[in-house]
Amino acid sequence: MLAPFILLASAPLGVLAGDILKTNGYSSCQDNSDVKVNNLNIEFDRNTKKITFDVSGTSEREQKVKAILIVNAYGQEVYRNEFNPCDENTKMDELCPVPAGNFAAKGVQSIPDSYISQIPSIAFNVPDLDSQATLQLKAVDGGEQLACITSQVNNGKSLSVPGVSYVAAGIAGAALVVSGLSALASAGNAGAPTSSPTFLEVMGWFQSMAMNGMMSVQYPGVYQSFSKNFAFSTGLIQWQAMQETIDSFRNKTGGNLTEDSVAFLKNATLIHTDSGMNYTKRSLDTILLWTRDELDTSVNGTEQTSQQDSKVMHTVSGIQGYVEELTIPNGNTFMTVLLIFAIVVAAISVGILLFKVILETWALCGNFPKRLTGFRKRYWWVLAKTITNLILLAYGIWVLYCVYQFKRGDSWAAKLLAGVTLGIFTAILAFFTWKIWSIAHKYKKMEGNSSALYDNKEVWRKYSIFYENYKRSYWWIFVPAIVYMFARGCVIAGADGHGMVQAAGQLIVESILLLLLLWYRPFSLKSGNWINIVIQVVRVLSVVCILVFVEELGVAQTTKTVTGLVLVVMQAVLTGLLAILIAVNAIIICCRDNPHRRKRKEAEKARDLDNLTPLDARNSLLMDPTEYKRSSIPAPFGNRGGYDPVPLSEQQTTYTGAQQFGEGHERLLGDAASFGGRDHSHKRSYSMERSQSPPSSRAPRLPEIDLGAPHGGYYDQGGYQRYAY
Known part of the structure; x- marks a missing residue:
């Protein structure tokens, strides 16, 4: 009769291995029952068509019972069967009648195809389906309910x-x-x-x-x-050696390891009280499970307690249920995250230090690239910036674990570390927030805006991790983001055990952030x-x-x-x-x-203006005169005191002193002599000379007015100065 109980009980639940369905723990659904089940372990293999069962318990008195098996899948009753262990068709000698004292039944039975055909195939394939089977024992005389046991069934897939x-x-x-x-x-x-x-x-x-x-x-x-x-x-990473160390630390600082340690979790079957099943209060924590292979039955004996592999039924919910599913004791939650964070920081610090050592060795042994010079000078700042980035990443979950540690108590040292670290992290983020805000306010007062947060390379290098992806006008969005992380952690940890409060609080926090993003659209990139x-x-x-x-x-x-x-x-x-x-x-x-x-290519193109022509659009009054390097012929009157800001090239010659007087005098006389003549070759030569003058000499300039004493020039035959420079 145990066969249909498990078969149809398992039909709707769980999936973890091939074609196997088995119970996963059990719990009592009745307080103060006359018959107590201490062990319920049943497994069905569809390939072999056999069921392995192990059931044991205690009874206060000898009595005849009838059993009712109820199977629920997704909240719906899919199977119900009532049978009497004393009937010929469902005969079970060890339960007919139920003896006073201890009783046990375990072994292997073949299951008829008629029962197997009633199990939906989906039960063996879909992971983590919700199903449970309930077995009720009622007295034949009077119908009083004597015991109630419920169990989940899974097939090994998840x-x-x-x-x-x-x-x-x-x-x-x-x-x-x-x-x-x-x-x-x-x-x-x-x-x-x-x-x-x-x-x-x-x-x-x-x-x-x-x-x-x-x-x-x-x-x-x-x-x-x-x-x-x-x-x-x-930060929840299971590491048994680390968990054992944390257990030892908590044990020395006031922690309670009775039901909150690695050793306890190894021998416990977790039962989620928030999974929809019906449970009594703490009766689950004292029930044991046994799993044995050989066929055996006993009544009022001690054989059932020998060669036992006992497991405690442990009820969990909320954050506790989440972390203990990872084999991390509830009391170790914060310390686990703290140690993982410390390990990450240490690894990053060692990596950055090793990189700096490599750079220093490189600088001593060979040519050191200039682009890596900044890292050598700002090594400590790079390390501090990296750690700050980690704090910003972990702040939301840090608030959650610290608040949870304050709420559940346990080790005084763990609570102290939670308070100190949360205070330090909050202070670091508050300092950077104040610093960025003050810089933005200062530049806004001086220049009318806070663009220096993006344009000033030194400010950008130090503080950009907080606002680098936001638009210039919305650099402050990082402050609501930090507040959002803080509020979310407080809601989940502070309201642990109250699902309605958690969900409502989360909905408010998430909706506010969504409205903020939709209203401002603060990111620089679409x-x-x-x-x-x-x-x-x-x-x-x-x-x-x-x-x-x-x-x-x-x-x-x-x-x-x-x-x-x-x-x-x-x-x-x-x-x-x-x-x-x-x-x-x-x-x-x-x-x-x-x-x-x-x-660099754009800069080179901007400097390459050798192909300019007099009609080139770039050679206009709207552009600055550009240095002309290829010409070796100076402008007729030089470039002294003119408006042209571009210096003459090194190839251009400068006439000073006697050289200027002699050569300049001869040139002017020659030009004057040919003014009215017919020497077209000279005229053409002079025209070509004028056309080859550099652009700088043709640039517009203010008229030169020299009120001081002349310091050079030439004089006519009467002694009058004709040109001064």
């Missing part, structure tokens, strides 16, 4: 798989590389934004999905498993505006879907399951689109021209 986490981490790593390449391509160009999606935007999206999974609502199993794939973005608006729209829709899971609203389980699938598909599609956009950005960066090389 959306919580390491491969998804690896792919998500790869997407985040690709975003980091592309953002770095974009920053290098625009190095030295103040005001150059980074193309979206950036590393901060991708990690922020992953953190949103992880934080959604931490809320205290009745999630369908499919979304509960899906959200765990992005736990790495919030792509940045659209990508961030789409991300925020999906965040708002995700919270709306989470409202469906709130227990107080009483939404049907079928609707919750469909909503969970929609939520998974919506978030997975957006994640895929972000990955595609990152790949597109990488291709664009690799294929486009280097901006520095393009600027």
